[in-house]
Amino acid sequence: xxxxxxxxxxxxxxxxxxxxxxxxxxxxxxxxxxxxxxxxxxxxxxxxxxxxxxxxxxxxxxxxxxxxxxxxxxxxxxxxxxxxxxxxxxxxxxxxxxxxxxxxxxxxxxxxxxxxxxxxxxxxxxxxxxxxxxxxxxxxxxxxxxxxxxxxxxxxxxxxxxxxxxxxxxxxxxxxxxxxxxxxxxxxxxxxxxxxxxxxxx
Numbered sequence: 001x002x003x004x005x006x007x008x009x010x011x012x013x014x015x016x017x018x019x020x021x022x023x024x025x026x027x028x029x030x031x032x033x034x035x036x037x038x039x040x041x042x043x044x045x046x047x048x049x050x051x052x053x054x055x056x057x058x059x060x061x062x063x064x065x066x067x068x069x070x071x072x073x074x075x076x077x078x079x080x081x082x083x084x085x086x087x088x089x090x091x092x093x094x095x096x097x098x099x100x101x102x103x104x105x106x107x108x109x110x111x112x113x114x115x116x117x118x119x120x121x122x123x124x125x126x127x128x129x130x131x132x133x134x135x136x137x138x139x140x141x142x143x144x145x146x147x148x149x150x151x152x153x154x155x156x157x158x159x160x161x162x163x164x165x166x167x168x169x170x171x172x173x174x175x176x177x178x179x180x181x182x183x184x185x186x187x188x189x190x191x192x193x194x195x196x197x198x199x200x201x202x
Contacts, residue, residue: 004072004192007199023053023080046076047108054083062091070099074192075138078105082117089120102126102145104138104191111137118144127195129154129186138188150194154186 005020012018026049061069061084069088071081085098100121105128107113118124126147128140141147151157164180 004196004199007196011199021057021077021080023049023077026050026053046106047079047112050076050079051083054080055087058084058087059091062088062096066096068097068099070101072101072103072195073105074103075134075188076106078102078113078117079108082113082119085120097122100124100145101195102128102140102142103195104128104131104134104188105140105142106134106138109137113142114139115143117142121145127191129188129190130184131186131188131190133188150191151184151186153194154184154190156190157184157186159184 001020001022005018009016009018057080069085071084073079073081081100081102085100088096088098098121100118100123102117102124103126105113105117105126117126121144124142124145126140126142126145127150128138128147129149129151131138131151140149159182161179162181162183163177165177
């Protein structure tokens with residue numbers, strides 16, 4: 001977060017201030033995947049934590065009277081910045097222009113984020129990747145954001161053959177699985193790295 005903050009500040013004009021927001025200890029969905037009960041309990045705390053902190057952040061920013069605010073959040077940070085945007089919009093109306101950027105956003109266990117993230121923003125964008133680490137709970141595209149799948153741009157991506165199934169036919173031709181393309185997988189961190197490198201042009 002600090003590196004991204006510094007990168008943005010180095011590119012921004014002097015009338016912009018860029019601040020990192022640290023909440024790592026409250027952002028984890030789980031701590032020990034071997035404890036299934038604990039995992040389920042901790043998973044349910046991620047979104048409430050993010051939303052509670054988002055209300056605080058949005059309220060603080062509303063009191064400062066900015067003309068334009070750009071929120072950037074990775075993973076569960078998506079819920080935090082969305083709630084901050086909702087709060088800010090509710091307090092200042094259209095007086096502040098709001099931009100939200102979601103990096104491989106955590107959607108919650110019921111995928112609620114897919115239809116929530118990007119609302120109450122004048123502009124919203126999402127950069128996501130297909131990864132196997134988060135079991136599709138971080139993903140895109142989002143209903144209210146311009147979304148970009150960055151999976152194939154990852155130099156460390158894994159590429160595998162995709163298979164399509166042909167249906168069986170009345171003349172007893174059995175169903176078959178045939179190669180029909182390729183699918184890449186990346187990492188949960190990749191959209192963050194992609195975006196951070198786009199800031200400084202590398």
